[in-house]
Amino acid sequence: MSIKILLIGKPAVGKTTIKKIIFEGVNPLELLKSSLDPTRGIESKVYKWMDLELGLFDISGQELNIILREEEESIRSFANTNAFIYIIEYYKWKSSFQEYIDDINRIYNIIIKYNLKSQLILFLHKIDLLDRNKSKINFQKIKKEILNLIKLPIIPKIYVTSIIPKYIYYLYEAFFNILVSFSEHIYELKNIIDEILQKYSKIFCIVRNISKSIIVQSMTKDFDPDLISDVYRRIIKEALIPDKKGTIALKINKIKDVGLIISDVYRDNKEITHPLIKNIIYIFEKTEEKKIRELMTKIRKKVSNYYLKWAENNLFVK
């Protein structure tokens, strides 16, 4: 299935950074250090996201106004958009909220004017810049306040995001939630893993696609969410280490009291065919290695069976 997503926001809000992390598998820590040229105008690219073919347009705030002046240009740019994602630098909300609200209204008017069946989504991004002094931020309260202020007839979904390890889980979850509604394949993948994980304890599981983007995250109910940031710090570093070709690479490392196991079983393994998955990473707390291996086998079998069935129906249609 082909879908079209527009990533909109003022220069330097983080559009290109998000795009590179989510769709190009680029290491978030590298992007924090380096600085990209701020996006001006429109940049577009087509990405593969498992079974989805995703046209992603990166549009700066000013460009939105320019496009809107030209009727034909507008129709071409906005037609068939599945989702508008508007990115806000939340720490600037107090000083610039009127500008943000104007942009959001503009997007809403586009949806109405061209009768689009698009979702309107807001990212409150760079949330890490907000918690320098505070320990706990009440995100639910913030979301409610914003919804009250924008008062639109359609209620946008709001996600709190950031690229630093402490919060990056939420950025991946946001894209999973947005994209899962377009792909039965991703939906099933998540279901399979959730269901199998239920019978285990203290495990966190990540599926990466061939461009090393994280597409599915799943954890047992008893997995300590406070460990996630450590886990991501570790995985992000680990992602930099090239995979050993043709082997079932199994690296075991310790992070505090978290056992970390990285499995490359989906790569170059002749028994299982899932060309869309790069690997599945299992992070576990104090669980026996035998149990993890058993879990890996179960997931591997179910996922590859599902893939084969899916491929039969979708790739070889008469």
Ligand SMILES: Nc1nc2c(ncn2[C@@H]2O[C@H](COP(=O)(O)OP(=O)(O)O)[C@@H](O)[C@H]2O)c(=O)[nH]1
């Ligand atoms: N602290 C922090 N900085 C971020 C985050 N996301 C992006 N940035 C930084 O914001 C700057 C602008 O990002 P960029 O992607 O070029 O913005 P664009 O113009 O919207 O494409 C870069 O220096 C990024 O490293 C985040 O979540 N937290």
Ligand SMILES: [Mg+2]
């Ligand atoms: Mg940019």
